[in-house]
Amino acid sequence: MPKHDTIIEDILLPDGNIGHIAVGAGHIVSIGTETSPQADGSKRIKGGGALALPGLIDGHVHLDKTFIGDGWKSHRACTAGFDVRERVEFEKEALATAAPGENRASALVEQVVAHGTTHLRCHVDIDPEAGLKNLDLVLNIRDRYRDAIDIQIVAFPQSGIVTAPGTAELLDSAMRNGADLVGGLDPVGFDRDMKGHLDIIFDLAERHGAGIDIHLHDPDTLGLTELEEIATRTLVLGMQGKVAVSHAYSLGEVPEAAARKTADVLARSNVSIMTNAPGNRPFPPVKMLHEAGVTVFTGNDNIRDSWWPYGEGDMFERVMIIGYRSGFLTDEDLCLAFDLATRNAAQVLGLGINGLEVGAPADFVLVNARGVPEAVVARPEGRKVFKRGRQVASDGRYLGTG
């Protein structure tokens, strides 16, 4: 058995037994019910029978938009129904008078870690006005919190690409400067040019050997058409498993038979779908997609920003809302909701991990629950969060990594 430096004892393991996790060099070196390995002066932590769960993964977040860490900002209503362009304008205005981005992003990162998130995928606004400012901000944040959380960065054209000249070049620079994935935004609804928009982002992805994660709010049949086009390009370019579509509301807006046809296309191309289960609009049918073989994952998306005032960066809350909005009641379904923020998200983010097992990074959360279903509905307080074997949060407080 490899050498360990920390042992967490008396914890409820995923298999329902009380046991231990031994950590060495930031990874799990032993997990199970047998007697804890000899201490050898290693650190011993008592788990008090708490349930050990893998660290949660926020698959879609905007660190550069939040008002967390700032004063309360009242939301301004859309003038006539939801309109992405109007929201973008309101956002620019609101952020102009907000606290420095560094303060807001760091406050949010500490909050998400405190809730039990150990990985996140962050979409960073790239547009001709902001240039690479937001990217630089999030690169700094990523570096500063590298021992508390792993951050994946998507270069996100929030103001479009085709209709915002210069953006394609900025995205290219962003990819050279440290962004991990190429983003996109409503090729038809925003840029009015499906081919033009997708040509650019798939080309960028190919040149940088990167994945893609596209925001797609476009509705019903329009949205399905774009999904199928994205899936087709993914297959043709051999990018299976590297392309995700965020929101994809259209899948929840059409008759189930139509959505199922598109689901089959997505499954064949291994294009994954991110949903945060919004409150008052249809969203992708999680279970149908899962059964069709599509990898569905989740993220908090907007957290108290110009897009909506809700959220506190808690993936346990998000998972509850996924289940609540999807009508999930049985243990099996509640576990599926949980998978969206763990197993499935890990697959989409390419983390190469599958829960708590020997060899995996020692990223986990201890919560007071008797199993995953209860953790999903109860979202217990008093969590203890570990990143690469080191405790980084306790009872909702970020402890730092110093």
Add this chain to the structure above:
Amino acid sequence: MPKHDTIIEDILLPDGNIGHIAVGAGHIVSIGTETSPQADGSKRIKGGGALALPGLIDGHVHLDKTFIGDGWKSHRACTAGFDVRERVEFEKEALATAAPGENRASALVEQVVAHGTTHLRCHVDIDPEAGLKNLDLVLNIRDRYRDAIDIQIVAFPQSGIVTAPGTAELLDSAMRNGADLVGGLDPVGFDRDMKGHLDIIFDLAERHGAGIDIHLHDPDTLGLTELEEIATRTLVLGMQGKVAVSHAYSLGEVPEAAARKTADVLARSNVSIMTNAPGNRPFPPVKMLHEAGVTVFTGNDNIRDSWWPYGEGDMFERVMIIGYRSGFLTDEDLCLAFDLATRNAAQVLGLGINGLEVGAPADFVLVNARGVPEAVVARPEGRKVFKRGRQVASDGRYLGTG
């Protein structure tokens, strides 16, 4: 100024100023920004700048059904879509092997108080099999926790009335034995007899001088017809303001114009509507009803029981879900969501109170927020709960009233 025995200082008042609340004999005797009244040996509590909010009101709860305070109970799925009769059967089976009702109900009461609820309306199952067993249970609980929370009891015919012979007589006994309101259940969908069902409950209410609160899951046009019949009877019998309908899903299932017509009828009869904003089915349009003059209130309804596994008895969570599901984003709308669990619920429960003001019972919660909108979206931890001026909970823990 009347004599006070406790002063809570350094709190953020609803008007946005920092001030105090002075309590005497369980009531607010002074509230404002002027210097705190002379102490006279009274108890002084520092609020630390926390926001003072009226105690929350859970307008619909089932203390006799919960599994809180018991082991984790896996949910059993409906065999073919949601069916009230099937649920009732499953519930009986599940409760037969559950922990004693006294333990579960008291665990739940302590939990709801810990979250900041100071009043609740509890529906108690009355049927030929259970008789008045559940009523006796909740009467005991009400007495035991009378210094921590006010409990209003609805005699609820969970197994029907017309189709469950003997129930009408049991409801009558329940009203004599301490129940406050007469309940009902889907006159057509369950009992297949709108006139028969409503004749019985309106007669009982009249004879006992009591109000009515009817569970109505019946869908679309059927549900609207029942709502209009209930409203008409309310008007004819002069029972305006004393009749509530819980759920009334139908109002969210029909075109808005149809719902608006029924809303006008409800407003004229002052029949109020309770919704808990369920996760995956349409529910009453809160804002439209509010604008039409209908009093809308909210409650947690089922809390981890045979009907669904969600909920932890936190009305702050419920208010967030009301807003989230209703698409409420502006401060005004978030305050409306909050009103459903405070001002509106107080009106429906006939409490004769309207927020924090001199003369009102000193039932309030201190939370870390800068205003109601933030309290709604953030549901801050670390609440302090006061019932008639005495602190009954702190940081999520029930303190008792001893």
